[in-house]
Amino acid sequence: MQEIILNDNQKIPVIGFGTYKAKAQVGVQSVIDALSNGYRLIDTAAIYENEEAVGKGIRASGIPRDQIVVTTKVWREVLGFKQTKAAFNKSLGRLKLDYIDLYLIHWPANARNYKNWQQINADTWRAMEELQAEGKIRSIGVSNFWKEHLKALFQTAQVIPAVNQIEFHPGYWQPELTEFCQLQGIVVESWSPLARGGVFGNEVLESIANRQGKSIAQVCLRWVIQHDVIVIPKSTSTKRMEENISLFDFELSDEEMKQIDDLPEFGFSGELPNIWPDRI
Numbered sequence: 059m060q061e062i063i064l065n066d067n068q069k070i071p072v073i074g075f076g077t078y079k080a081k082a083q084v085g086v087q088s089v090i091d092a093l094s095n096g097y098r099l100i101d102t103a104a105i106y107e108n109e110e111a112v113g114k115g116i117r118a119s120g121i122p123r124d125q126i127v128v129t130t131k132v133w134r135e136v137l138g139f140k141q142t143k144a145a146f147n148k149s150l151g152r153l154k155l156d157y158i159d160l161y162l163i164h165w166p167a168n169a170r171n172y173k174n175w176q177q178i179n180a181d182t183w184r185a186m187e188e189l190q191a192e193g194k195i196r197s198i199g200v201s202n203f204w205k206e207h208l209k210a211l212f213q214t215a216q217v218i219p220a221v222n223q224i225e226f227h228p229g230y231w232q233p234e235l236t237e238f239c240q241l242q243g244i245v246v247e248s249w250s251p252l253a254r255g256g257v258f259g260n261e262v263l264e265s266i267a268n269r270q271g272k273s274i275a276q277v278c279l280r281w282v283i284q285h286d287v288i289v290i291p292k293s294t295s296t297k298r299m300e301e302n303i304s305l306f307d308f309e310l311s312d313e314e315m316k317q318i319d320d321l322p323e324f325g326f327s328g329e330l331p332n333i334w335p336d337r338i
């Protein structure tokens with residue numbers, strides 16, 4: 059499995075497994091299946107209500123804990139120093155793990171929700187820095203942070219985020235933010251790489267897939283990793299899990315990359331970090 063080295067020297071696979079909406083027994087089984095199909099990065103979050111299931115799946119898989127990179131996230135309604143520490147301990151308890159590999163701020167506090175949003179994000183980050191120093195988290199990062207949120211965080215942060223997990227798929231890939239993160243040494247991780255199914259039926263993607271002899275999903279996921287971005291597709295089907303991780307026997311040409319880069323906007327979730335909980 060191809061890996062990326064983060065700015066804190068931790069290694070992370072370029073492809074991982076998303077678990078949003080995979081709850082209870084479906085969550086347990088999909089984590090077992092993903093691990094047996096070669097995935098070694100598992101992405102969950104407190105808000106997905108499946109940390110318990112993910113933990114069970116990890117234990118049932120028989121794969122040694124130290125070979126699996128587990129990501130979870132602090133939800134946007136419990137930000138702040140004390141609340142973050144409490145939320146972290148609850149996640150750890152539900153997962154039944156001793157440490158988390160990658161812990162993310164799921165969404166930034168923003169000007170619409172907090173008068174002192176910069177302070178709230180700074181306090182949340184300080185809690186995460188302490189947990190990292192105590193050895194309870196290997197890498198700390200953010201999610202859905204725009205430039206404004208990152209720049210504010212840099213004012214007080216002792217540790218630069220290792221990762222920014224953002225919406226990134228053909229039709230909506232935030233190239234300026236991606237470039238900014240990569241210049242700062244922050245690895246970008248793509249959520250909803252298949253636009254939750256929105257990529258299927260796109261004619262440009264279909265013609266590239268036909269030329270390459272690959273599926274549309276494989277073309278989209280390969281396009282993400284060729285941008286040096288980590289990808290975490292979700293699937294509850296073992297066939298599609300296998301398809302989604304089979305990305306290393308072909309390459310998109312510069313022209314194909316550009317064709318996908320230049321697609322007009324489609325498939326955007328409508329979720330904006332500066333106005334949540336509303337959508338556009």
Ligand code: NDP
Nearest residue numbers: 076077078101249250251252253254275291292293294298
């Ligand atoms: P994805 O873009 O990964 O799409 C998942 C959907 O595509 C599912 O309906 C799945 O169906 C289907 N699918 C998967 N593979 C294939 C395939 N090869 N062919 C056809 N259909 C396929 O969406 P997600 O929103 O789940 O994003 C991935 C992960 O990113 C999440 O699970 C979560 O971990 C993370 N995430 C993080 C967010 C954040 O704010 N930080 C926000 C959203 C997601 P089926 O299961 O039936 O295969």
